Amino acid sequence: MAFESNAQAHPPLSGTSLVIGTLALSLATFMNVLDTSIANVSIPAISGDLGVSPDQGTWIITSFGVANAISLPLTGWLSQRIGQVRLFTISVLLFVLSSWLCGLAPSFEVLLFARIVQGAVAGPMIPLSQTLLLSSYPPKMAGTALGMWAITTLVAPVVGPLLGGWITDNMSWPWIFYINVPVGLLASFVTWSVYKKRESPKRQLPIDKVGLTLMVIWIGALQIMFDKGKDLDWFNSPLIIGLAITAVVGFSLFLVWELTETHPVVALQLFASRNFWTGTLSLSLAYAAFFGNLVLLPLWLQQYMGYTATQAGMALAPVGILAFLLTPLIGRYSARFDPRILATIAFVIFAIVLWMRGEFNTQANFETIIVPTIIQGAAVACFFIPLTSLTLSGLPPASLPAATGLTNFVRITAGSFGTSIATTLWASRASIHHEELIKNLSPYSPVTNLTLHQLSATGISIPQQANLMNLIVDQQAYTMAATDLFRGSAILFLVLVALIWLAKPVKLSVSEHSK
Numbered sequence: 001m002a003f004e005s006n007a008q009a010h011p012p013l014s015g016t017s018l019v020i021g022t023l024a025l026s027l028a029t030f031m032n033v034l035d036t037s038i039a040n041v042s043i044p045a046i047s048g049d050l051g052v053s054p055d056q057g058t059w060i061i062t063s064f065g066v067a068n069a070i071s072l073p074l075t076g077w078l079s080q081r082i083g084q085v086r087l088f089t090i091s092v093l094l095f096v097l098s099s100w101l102c103g104l105a106p107s108f109e110v111l112l113f114a115r116i117v118q119g120a121v122a123g124p125m126i127p128l129s130q131t132l133l134l135s136s137y138p139p140k141m142a143g144t145a146l147g148m149w150a151i152t153t154l155v156a157p158v159v160g161p162l163l164g165g166w167i168t169d170n171m172s173w174p175w176i177f178y179i180n181v182p183v184g185l186l187a188s189f190v191t192w193s194v195y196k197k198r199e200s201p202k203r204q205l206p207i208d209k210v211g212l213t214l215m216v217i218w219i220g221a222l223q224i225m226f227d228k229g230k231d232l233d234w235f236n237s238p239l240i241i242g243l244a245i246t247a248v249v250g251f252s253l254f255l256v257w258e259l260t261e262t263h264p265v266v267a268l269q270l271f272a273s274r275n276f277w278t279g280t281l282s283l284s285l286a287y288a289a290f291f292g293n294l295v296l297l298p299l300w301l302q303q304y305m306g307y308t309a310t311q312a313g314m315a316l317a318p319v320g321i322l323a324f325l326l327t328p329l330i331g332r333y334s335a336r337f338d339p340r341i342l343a344t345i346a347f348v349i350f351a352i353v354l355w356m357r358g359e360f361n362t363q364a365n366f367e368t369i370i371v372p373t374i375i376q377g378a379a380v381a382c383f384f385i386p387l388t389s390l391t392l393s394g395l396p397p398a399s400l401p402a403a404t405g406l407t408n409f410v411r412i413t414a415g416s417f418g419t420s421i422a423t424t425l426w427a428s429r430a431s432i433h434h435e436e437l438i439k440n441l442s443p444y445s446p447v448t449n450l451t452l453h454q455l456s457a458t459g460i461s462i463p464q465q466a467n468l469m470n471l472i473v474d475q476q477a478y479t480m481a482a483t484d485l486f487r488g489s490a491i492l493f494l495v496l497v498a499l500i501w502l503a504k505p506v507k508l509s510v511s512e513h514s515k
Contacts, residue, residue, distance in 0.1 A: 010135060010198045012135075012136060012137050012138045012141075013136040013137075013194070017194050018136055018137075020190055020194060021132075021136050021190070021191070021194040021195065022133065022136060023190070024186075024187050024190035024191045024194065025129045025132055025133050025136075025149075025187075025191060026129075026149065026152045027183060027186065027187040027190075028088075028092050028125060028129060028184070028187040028188070028191065029125065029126060029129045029149065029152050029156075030152050030156045030183075031095070031156075031180055031183050031184055031187065032095070032122050032125045032126060032156075033126075033152075033156035033160075034156040034159065034160045034163075035064065035099075035118070035122070035160075035177075035180070036061075036064070036065070036156075036160070037156070037160030037161055037164070037294070037316075038160040038161070038163060038164035038176050039060055039061060039164060039176060040061065040160070040161060040164065040294065040295055040298050040316070041161045041164050041165045041168065041298045041302070041309045041310075041312045041313045041316070042164050042165070042167075042168045042173045042176055042309060043057040043058060043060070043061075043295075043298075043299060044057070044299070044302045044303060044309070045168045045173045045309060046060065046111070046173050049173065050105075050107060050108040050111065051108070052108045054299055054303060055230065055231075055423050055424075055427060056108070056227075056231075057108075058227075058295060058299075058419055058420070058423050059112055059227050060111060060112060060115045061295060061416075061419055062223060062226075062227060062416040062417075062419050062420050063112055063115045063116045063119065063223075063416075064115045064116070064118060064119035064122075064416075065119065065412050065413070065415050065416030065419070066116075066119065066219060066220070066223045066413065066416045067115075067116045067117070067118075067119030067120040067123075068119040068120070068122050068123050068412055069123075069219070069408075069409050069412035069413040069416065070120070070123070070215060070216055070219060071119070071120045071121070071122070071123025071124070072123045072124075072127070072405055072408055072409045072412070073212070073215075073265045073266050073405060073406075073409055074123065074124075074207075074212070074265070075087075075123060075124040075127050075128065075405065076402075076405065077205055077207050078124060079124065079128065079200065080200075080202060080203050080205055081202060081203075081204070081205065082202065083199045083200050083201075083202055084128055084131060084132060084199070084200040085132070085191070085192070085195040085196060085198060085199045085200070086199065087124055087128060088124065088125065088128040088129065088132060088191060088195075089188050089191055089192045091121050091122065091123075091124045091125050091128070092125065092184050092187055092188040092191070093184070093185075093188050094117075094121035095118060095121050095122055095125065095180065095184055096180060096181050096184035096185055096188070098114050098115075098117040098118035098121060099118060099177045099178070099180035099181060099184070100177070100178065100180075100181055101114040101117070102114040102115060102118060102174070102177035103174035103175065103176075103177040103178045104174070105174075126408075127404070127405065127408070129149070130149060132191075132195060133149055135198065159317075160313075161298065161312065161313035161314075161316040161317055162310075162313040162314065162316075162317045163176070163179075163313070164176050164309065164313060165308070165309035165310035165311070165312055165313030165314070166309075166310050166313065167179070168309040168310075169308050169309050169310045170310075205263070206262075206263050207263075207265075208258075208261055208263055208264055208265040210257055210261075211254065211257050211258050211261055211264055211265040211266065212265045214250055214253050214254040214257060215254055215265060215266065217246065217250040218246070218247050218248075218249075218250030218251040218254055219413060221243045221244075221246040221247040221250060222243070222247040222251075222417070223416060223417065223420065224243055225240055225243040225244055225247060226417060226420035226421060226424065227420050228240065228243075229424060230424045230427055230428070255268065266406055266409065267399075267402045267403075267406055270395070270399065270402065270403050270406055273394060273395060274502070274503060274504060275390060275391060275392075275393045275394050275395075275503045275504065275505060275506075276391055276392075276395065276403060276407075278390075278499055278500065278502045278503040279387055279388070279390040279391030279392075279393075279407075279500075279503060280391050280406070280407050280410050280411075281499060282343070282387065282496050282499045282500050283384075283387040283388070283391065283407065283410075283411055284410045284411045284413075284414035285414065285492070285496060285499075286347065286350070286383070286387075286493065286496055287411045287414055287415050287418070288414040288415055288417060288418025288421070289350075289418060289489045289492050289493065290350065290383075290415075290418075291415040291418050291419060292415075292418035292419050292421060292422030292423075292485075292489070293354065293357075293422065293485070293486065293489055294316070295419045295422060295423065296422050296423065296426060296482060296485060297312075297315070297316065297357075297482075298312040298313075298315070298316060299423070299426075300426075300478065300479065300482045301315060301369070303478070304362075304474070304475045304478045304479060305362070305364075305479075311366075314366075314370075315366065315369050315370055315373060316373060317373075318370055318373045318374045318377070319373050319374070319376045319377045319380060320377060321374060321377050322374065322375075322377030322378045322380075322381060323377040323378075323380040323381045324377075325377075325381075326377070326378060326381035326382070327380075327381045327385070329381075330342065330381050330382060330385050330386070334385050334386055334389060335389075337386075338505065339386035339387065339389045339390040339393070339505055340386075340390065340500050340501055340503060340505065342382045342385075342386035343382070343383070343386045343387050343390060343500050344497050344500060344501075345379075345382050346378075346379045346380075346381075346382035346383040346386070346387075347379075347493045347494070347496055347497050347500070348493070348494070348497065349375065349376070349378050349379035349382070350376070350379045350383075350489075350490075350493045351490040351491075351493040351494050352375070352490075353372040353373075353375050353376045353379065353490075354372075354486045354487070354489045354490035354493065355486070355487060355490040356371070356372040356375075357372050357482075357483070357486040358483045358484075358486040358487035358490060359483070360479065360482070360483055360486070361479060361483075362475055362476060362479050387500075388404075388407065389505070390500070390503055390505055391403065391407050392404070393503070393505040393506050394505070394506045422485060425481075425484075425485055426478070426481050426482060426485055427481075428481075429480070429481035429484045429485070430474075430477045430478045430480075430481035431477075432481075433476070433477035433478075433480045433481055434473055434474065434477035437473045437476055437477055438473060
């Protein structure tokens with residue numbers, strides 16, 4: 001996904017143009033990143049309104065991520081065909097249109113289609129916002145420009161759950177998509193006004209149609225398999241077996257084709273670099289675990305802890321406090337430290353936070369739930385910049401755009417897969433715990449008899465007692481399943497520490513590259 005900055009073709013901006021240009025690009029980036037988290041706390045409301053299960057509701061998150069990842073490698077080709085400024089503006093306008101369609105969706109199927117479109121058109125927005133931002137500042141201020149950009153991408157995930165929860169509780173879930181309309185229209189208008197005379201040169205380049213097609217096939221088949229597997233009893237279903245075969249065959253053909261193609265859609269040769277493959281793998285697996293838990297936590301809070309969407313958003317938002325304060329410092333001073341040390345600190349903090357969540361139970365109060373979230377902000381601050389620096393360490397400058405694009409592609413794809421895997425494992429572990437708990441509900445159990453006696457004393461009928469007992473067992477089973485996943489994720493982060501230290505970073509000159 002290589003594309004060149006037009007920083008050399010045009011002088012830096014200054015004065016009012018620089019200010020409003022930076023604000024417009026930041027606003028568009030904010031809107032894009034916001035949509036990766038704003039729907040997390042709204043899944044139960046959307047699912048209930050459109051008549052699907054919360055597990056199916058998570059598809060609106062995974063579909064956006066997969067479509068976004070697939071479209072990323074096309075950014076370089078499209079920007080050179082039609083120009084960076086024009087492509088960015090078109091992407092923002094199409095994002096606005098697809099957001100409007102999401103809000104209007106009369107059924108889950110229509111919403112899912114609109115989210116796929118939204119994710120696809122969002123692909124070029126973030127890399128091009130970085131490129132245009134860098135072209136607006138003199139080279140000596142590149143670090144400052146990227147630092148401002150990074151803060152924007154950190155604020156959005158904090159605001160997303162809060163805003164999404166408040167809108168869902170006080171208005172209706174379609175408005176989490178409608179709010180993109182005025183924001184996107186303003187950002188596209190200002191961006192075009194400021195940058196239209198700074199368009200990048202165009203040239204005709206070939207597109208790897210076969211590679212792109214194979215990529216869509218294997219990623220799509222794998223994602224659908226993860227999403228539908230639980231509902232169709234996994235490999236007892238001919239459809240799941242077919243999807244698995246399609247994914248394996250498609251991926252194998254994709255690897256062979258991309259390694260022999262003159263103009264590959266994905267530069268797989270980069271994985272020959274030890275730092276690149278260790279950095280990309282650790283970043284992607286960590287992001288999959290991080291994002292999967294980011295979706296799981298509000299689902300558990302709303303479905304089994306009685307939280308409203310707003311309260312769930314408040315439980316997620318404090319992650320941004322330390323992230324917001326520490327990220328600029330990490331970005332400024334990270335070049336002075338071995339990135340493996342900073343990444344290790346991040347992974348250890350993630351492990352501690354997830355282990356703390358692994359101690360949750362149905363009696364956990366808001367303060368207990370929010371403390372790990374606050375601590376997690378420090379891990380987020382030490383996460384992206386050091387790992388990206390490690391990934392790019394030792395690569396020639398000409399390979400950096402393609403390497404950054406490939407890393408983002410793998411990371412975003414892993415995040416979508418991580419969400420599906422987390423919700424599937426949650427339901428699976430809950431079924432196991434539910435079965436074990438039911439065994440203890442015998443007529444000879446003193447606890448069971450005491451509970452039923454207390455319920456009878458309140459005038460609750462026998463069928464109502466059975467339903468209530470089942471709800472209590474469900475709450476316990478899904479809570480135990482969630483803590484299983486939290487602890488499992490904590491162990492994964494500790495294992496990833498060893499993977500980080502397989503890398504051998506050289507003296508970095510690209511520490512300012514962020515996600």
